[in-house]
Amino acid sequence: MKSVIYITRKIPDALLRPYQDSFTFRMWDKENVPVPRDVLLREVAAADGVLCLITESIDREFLAAAQHLKIVANMAVGYDNIDVDAAREHGVVVTNTPDVLTETTADLTFALMMATARRIVEAADYIREGKWDYWAPYLLAGSDIHDKTIGIVGMGRIGEAVARRAKGFGMSILYHNRSRKNHAEQELGAFYSDFPELLQEADFVVSLVPLTEQTSEIFNQDAFKQMKSSAVFVNVSRGGTVDEQALYEALTSREIRAAGLDVFTNEPISPEHPLLGLDNVVCLPHIGSASAATRTSMIELCFDNLQAVMNGERVITPVN
Numbered sequence: 212m213k214s215v216i217y218i219t220r221k222i223p224d225a226l227l228r229p230y231q232d233s234f235t236f237r238m239w240d241k242e243n244v245p246v247p248r249d250v251l252l253r254e255v256a257a258a259d260g261v262l263c264l265i266t267e268s269i270d271r272e273f274l275a276a277a278q279h280l281k282i283v284a285n286m287a288v289g290y291d292n293i294d295v296d297a298a299r300e301h302g303v304v305v306t307n308t309p310d311v312l313t314e315t316t317a318d319l320t321f322a323l324m325m326a327t328a329r330r331i332v333e334a335a336d337y338i339r340e341g342k343w344d345y346w347a348p349y350l351l352a353g354s355d356i357h358d359k360t361i362g363i364v365g366m367g368r369i370g371e372a373v374a375r376r377a378k379g380f381g382m383s384i385l386y387h388n389r390s391r392k393n394h395a396e397q398e399l400g401a402f403y404s405d406f407p408e409l410l411q412e413a414d415f416v417v418s419l420v421p422l423t424e425q426t427s428e429i430f431n432q433d434a435f436k437q438m439k440s441s442a443v444f445v446n447v448s449r450g451g452t453v454d455e456q457a458l459y460e461a462l463t464s465r466e467i468r469a470a471g472l473d474v475f476t477n478e479p480i481s482p483e484h485p486l487l488g489l490d491n492v493v494c495l496p497h498i499g500s501a502s503a504a505t506r507t508s509m510i511e512l513c514f515d516n517l518q519a520v521m522n523g524e525r526v527i528t529p530v531n
């Protein structure tokens with residue numbers, strides 16, 4: 212009998228085809244709207260495996276509704292939407308999608324740094340709004356990226372990929388991480404810093420740290436106060452690492468110069484979100500890994516993990 216796989220969002224049929232001999236697919240039929248909770252709980256009851264997104268909360272209630280679930284394949288590298296301990300207790304394997312999204316997410320991180328430092332969005336709006344009358348010496352003048360200091364908080368795979376780009380830009384690289392990264396130190400000339408030192412020294416403070424109890428709101432009032440008044444803060448990890456009210460205050464009081472944000476505490480944010488009203492902030496709708504090729508690779512990696520579990524083999528990218 213074929214294993215039943217529930218997919219919590221509509222994905223292209225072409226990606227399902229190679230697996231159709233092994234799996235019976237059931238799938239939520241909307242691409243841009245998450246599956247309602249009651250539907251998810253009903254579907255998981257019959258599923259052997261689930262391919263889910265960060266929009267689904269995989270908690271004790273979900274796991275209790277499952278009857279023969281073997282695996283949850285999360286289409287993301289971050290898995291703060293999953294109660295991994297509870298999954299372990301239920302004997303459910305959890306997998307994520309590291310590696311395949313590293314370079315794409317590092318590209319976006321750099322794009323956000325550059326857009327924010329050089330006021331790209333503001334400048335594009337300026338011309339579109341018909342405000343460009345003359346060239347002027349300090350018109351939309353931003354800050355440089357080359358030769359500045361980047362402070363990377365969370366030196367995982369994506370952190371290292373950002374550090375490689377920073378090296379290419381002639382930046383000095385500081386990083387803070389749970390453990391030292393010899394490779395980054397030797398190959399990229401990155402320096403390990405404690406958190407306060409990084410905050411004080413960096414021109415760009417970049418959050419790439421996973422959201423855990425330890426990292427929840429590490430970027431708080433105290434952290435923003437320690438940053439340079441010229442600092443640019445960039446977050447491409449999880450909104451929960453930031454106290455958004457403290458960030459808003461730091462930006463409006465010019466304690467820091469600007470922020471580039473791909474992630475927020477509660478997503479999606481509404482158009483009335485206070486941070487959207489600030490011209491020194493660039494906000495994006497959580498698109499770190501959003502190149503078409505990378506999103507396809509993430510889905511394929513989920514399927515490979517699902518197939519491994521159904522074949523009784525080791526999964527490729529286990530979390531628990």
Ligand code: DGY
Nearest residue numbers: 286287288289499500
């Ligand atoms: C991730 O992979 O964790 C991203 O934030 C979602 O694409």
